[in-house]
Every structure is written in structure tokens, then in C-alpha cells.
């Protein structure tokens with residue numbers, strides 16, 4: 741099965757507990773006002789990957805605690821992500837997934853069942869710019885909800901983690917910033933020469 745992907749980071753510390761393999765899917769129909777990932781909205785962009793290729797890559801990583809699916813809207817490609825989640829969870833990795841939908845609605849669609857049954861922590865609900873709130877880990881508005889669907893993670897995440905960003909600077913000079921925060925503000929404040937030295 742194919743998965744349309746915006747970006748993969750094989751090792752990040754700011755998209756969930758500990759160190760994670762992170763997949764930003766391409767495509768989101770929800771279009772939240774103030775979304776910081778508008779480049780992931782189109783369903784035509786990104787790159788198509790075979791799910792088996794991604795699974796093999798995840799399982800070849802050392803020292804990751806789990807995987808994170810975000811985007812884009814992961815549940816618009818729930819069947820492909822369900823295949824990935826099922827295998828990596830069996831291999832002992834944790835699964836964190838974001839969604840701009842509500843869990844109650846996701847449960848109604850049979851296509852979502854495999855993914856839902858393999859998620860440890862689901863952070864759901866659309867981003868609401870009027871409820872901007874960076875005080876809780878990994879999400880940006882106070883209406884978003886944390887569903888601990890297994891006992892792998894629990895409320896201690898609120899004590900143990902806070903929002904951070906990472907900069908990935910590539911050989912060609914391009915920069916990818918990820919994590920959670922006001923990206924525009926951060927970019928204005930950051931002096932990259934201080935990061936690189």
C-alpha cells in the first residue's frame with residue numbers, strides 16, 4: 741500500500757515522548773484557520789512511499805521509543821498508516837498520532853479501525869487559533885484532547901515534557917524546523933549563527 745508523505749524525520753526529540761521516527765503525511769481537508777502546515781494540505785504534493793519500505797526503515801532505526809504520525813491529516817490515509825502502526829507496535833514501539841478530527845467521529849469509520857487499535861496516544865481535535873496555547877506538550881490549542889488509548893503513556897507526560905523546536909540544517913543550506921511553538925516568532929528571534937557555532 742502507498743502512503744503520500746510530506747516529510748520523514750528518522751530521529752526527533754520534539755514530537756512525542758523520548759526519541760521518535762516521525763512521519764508528516766501529505767494532505768489535509770480540514771483547513772484549520774492559523775494552521776502552520778498549510779504546505780501539507782494539498783493531496784497532490786509530497787512523495788509516495790510503499791508502506792513496507794517505511795516499516796523496514798523504522799525497524800532498522802536504533803534507539804527510538806516510537807513513531808509519531810502527523811501532517812497533514814493522518815486519518816485521511818488511515819489504512820496505510822494502520823498497516824505501519826500494526827507492525828511497529830508488534831515490534832514494541834509506541835505509536836502517537838495526531839488528528840484534526842474527533843475520536844468519536846473517527847470510530848464511526850471502519851477504515852480507521854486498524855490505525856485506531858494500534859495507537860497508544862491520540863491527540864485529536866482541530867487547531868483553534870482563538871484557543872492558542874503552547875503550555876501542553878506537542879499541541880498548540882487548548883481544545884485539543886489527549887486520549888491515552890493504552891497504558892504505554894499517561895498523564896506524567898504533562899510533567900515530563902514541554903514544547904520545544906528542533907532545527908535540521910541540511911548540506912544544501914535548507915532548514916527544516918519542527919516541534920511546537922510560534923514558528924514565525926521563533927524564526928525572527930533566532931540567530932542561526934548562534935545555533936551553528
Ligand code: SF4
Pocket residue numbers: 768769770771772775776777778780811812813839840841866867
Ligand atoms: S488538521 Fe492539522 S494539518 Fe490539518 S489544517 Fe488543522 S492543524 Fe493544519
